[in-house]
Amino acid sequence: MEMHHLTEHIRLWQMNQRAARRVMRKPLTEQFGELTFCPGQVKHLKEIQALHLRLFKVPMLNWLVWLYRFRSPQLVSLALDPHGKVVGYECFMINESELQANILHSVYVGVDEAYQGKGVATALRSYSIRTYDFGNLNAVSTVAGTNDIKALRCAQKAGYAIEKASLKPPGHYLVRRLTLGR
């Protein structure tokens, strides 16, 4: 990796580490059929990385892996099967452009092939929203790639609405407003 990329990644990691520490989140555990939804734990990180590589065909960004080593409970949601195996995950991060507005960004959602098409991604997104709602965030956002109908539909069904076109990556920028807690 080139030096300026490395420096940029370290800067993003530091900013995310600091900002994520302040994120208020309810430590809810919920059932969805036979699956359990819960906040992330670092012990599941290797499994998430393996599932991510299989689904996206590229490894998770290294600085994000480092972020989730320290901030999984604040930034990761998991779907576990009855054996405790990770079959779904949603990962969040803080975009510099959204920091002032107090918006958390859902950067990845993935569901094991054997569980796809059963509403798991939609339910996991809805679960994440419940954990952040009535906390200290104004909204959660996500981007659905231009031709990624599944990602768009599951975000919309979980309550996200398209606000504008996204340039990087190209697609729809969606937002789900949250209520601030008191």
Ligand SMILES: CC(C)(COP(=O)(O)OP(=O)(O)OC[C@H]1O[C@@H](n2cnc3c(N)ncnc32)[C@H](O)[C@@H]1OP(=O)(O)O)[C@@H](O)C(=O)NCCC(=O)NCCS
């Ligand atoms: C995208 C992904 C997370 C969806 O997971 P999922 O659990 O199957 O999604 P859901 O069952 O909640 O379905 C969401 C919507 O997509 C639709 N959908 C699911 N599978 C579909 C398929 N094979 N073809 C067309 N639509 C499909 C669902 O019907 C639903 O919309 P609808 O109810 O209006 O029809 C999953 O396919 C995946 O992990 N893909 C690889 C990683 C990825 O691309 N992630 C998204 C970008 S971050």
